[in-house]
Amino acid sequence: MFTGIVTDLGEILTVDDIPAGKRTRIRTAYDTETFDIGASISCAGVCHTVTKKANEADGNWFEVESAAETLALTTVSKWRAGQKINLERSLKLGAELGGHLVLGHVDxxxxxxxxxxxxxxxxxxxxxxxxxxxxxxxxxxxxxxxxxxxxxxxxxxxxxxxxxxxxxxxxxxxxxxxxxxxxxxxxxxxxxxxxxxxxxxxx
Known part of the structure; x- marks a missing residue:
């Protein structure tokens, strides 16, 4: 669950086709040591699961995979390297709710x-x-x-x-x-x- 308050402006580094759909690597200002593989991050409003991550000297990044249904119902199918996207980490209980409750399930x-x-x-x-x-x-x-x-x-x-x-x-x-x-x-x-x-x- 999210609040709709964007906390990082990520940059798409790579987009690759995989059997399930697409794999995207996103540069981020987030310290990737502070979230686990399997964590949820809203990427341009679409809830994605982190499948890989790293903090590196030339920039931190994480990877997500988008299934066929996500590609069909959202703008994820048009993501390209170099594109900026809105990012938000999932809401923690007790955190300030600055926006409104958002699921990351695009309609x-x-x-x-x-x-x-x-x-x-x-x-x-x-x-x-x-x-x-x-x-x-x-x-x-x-x-x-x-x-x-x-x-x-x-x-x-x-x-x-x-x-x-x-x-x-x-x-x-x-x-x-x-x-x-x-x-x-x-x-x-x-x-x-x-x-x-x-x-x-x-x-």
């Missing part, structure tokens, strides 16, 4: 349809996949590429957010533009509320 890919740069913020508008739209509410929470954001407005399949300069500085959002695909995870509470609403009250 679909949203598309950037508008970007407007302002002096103190950047406005992004997205088109959501139709099946996720009912879970997206004005002033609600959403995770986009692993970043916990507050929804500014909603209009059908379209929704928008404003990003402050700090977020742009410490994440990949400064590089995002119209046409980009974004990993989208709806709010966990919205998901469960919608499921409960499917069943009429009895008794």
């Amino acid at each position: 679909g890919i949203a598309t950037v349809v508008k970007r407007e740069d302002h002096p103190d913020s950047v406005y992004f508008q997205f088109e959501a996949p139709r099946e996720t739209a009912p879970f997206i509410a004005k002033k609600g929470s959403i995770a986009l590429d692993g970043t916990s954001l507050t929804i500014n407005d909603v209009d059908g399949l379209l929704f928008s957010v404003f990003l402050i300069p700090h977020t742009l500085d410490v994440t990949t959002w400064s590089e995002r533009d119209v046409g980009d695909g974004i990993n989208l995870e709806v709010d966990m509470i919205a998901r469960y509320a919608a499921r409960l609403a499917e069943f009429p009250k009895t008794g």
Whole structure:
């Protein structure tokens, strides 16, 4: 489980095809001695398991493997060497919850349809996949590429957010533009509320 607060801007070093899907090596500022093989790390909003790691003189790194389903449902299939990605280590009990509860289970890919740069913020508008739209509410929470954001407005399949300069500085959002695909995870509470609403009250 994660919070959607990005704590490192990683860089993809290599992407290799393997029988199960793809193996990716990611450079990180994290001290890899502080987490184990098998640890969960959110990579661009997608929960991945660490399969290999090392601290080295020219930079620390860890490896993850992405299965066919992950490649089909997320932007991981488009990862390339040199690309920057948002990273977050899993939440520890008792730690500050600065964003909202995020599972790292991507629900679909949203598309950037508008970007407007302002002096103190950047406005992004997205088109959501139709099946996720009912879970997206004005002033609600959403995770986009692993970043916990507050929804500014909603209009059908379209929704928008404003990003402050700090977020742009410490994440990949400064590089995002119209046409980009974004990993989208709806709010966990919205998901469960919608499921409960499917069943009429009895008794």
